[in-house]
Amino acid sequence: MADLTPDEKHPGLHISAEPVYRRHDDPGRWWNTTASTPTASFTCGTCGDSDTARGAGKVRDLVDDYTANHGPAHGRK
Numbered sequence: 001m002a003d004l005t006p007d008e009k010h011p012g013l014h015i016s017a018e019p020v021y022r023r024h025d026d027p028g029r030w031w032n033t034t035a036s037t038p039t040a041s042f043t044c045g046t047c048g049d050s051d052t053a054r055g056a057g058k059v060r061d062l063v064d065d066y067t068a069n070h071g072p073a074h075g076r077k
């Protein structure tokens with residue numbers, strides 16, 4: 001598997017978690033159904049900010065932060 005960790009040359013959001021295989025229509029959310037502790041990191045290509053998170057709750061917060069404040073959100077008002 002390629003290394004998808006974002007850096008200055010490849011900004012973006014990266015989440016790593018091993019999925020637990022379930023029925024395709026299982027209502028469980030991925031962050032509650034992973035086999036190991038998920039990790040996530042982002043590097044914003046616009047402002048250069050970066051962050052990492054470990055653990056389901058922190059990963060979710062990081063994704064929310066990136067979605068709300070970084071990446072494509074910089075072009076939004």
Ligand SMILES: [Zn+2]
Pocket residue numbers: 044045046047048049069070071074
């Ligand atoms: Zn940013």
